[in-house]
Amino acid sequence: MDAGTNKQKSNQRLSIFELEALREAFRQSVRENDVAEAEWAQHAELFVKKTSQKGGRLTRT
Template sequence: MDVRISKHNRLSVFELDALREAFKRSVRENNVTEIKWAEHAELFVKRMIRKESRAIRG
């Protein structure tokens, strides 16, 4: 999943919804318990940022 950040560094409502759905899917696919959601969310966001960074560079 690619999440593009606009030139104003803001996500649209649609992008936020897609990101939320991707996170929920990741939680299900990785069998993350609720107690581990915060840790998983941090790793998930870092992965998304890295993907975005690579997409921008080329």
């Protein structure tokens, strides 16, 4: 892949529906893992890493 293709992919945005699905998945993860509100930022980082490793779409391709 060339730099132009990478830049194009990084500039695409998620739809409101994709954002809502991601938000709900995060909320569910917080509930399932009993994460305290003070730990949400750290949990969010891990959630994003795991979601992207599983092939989840955090950015449009």
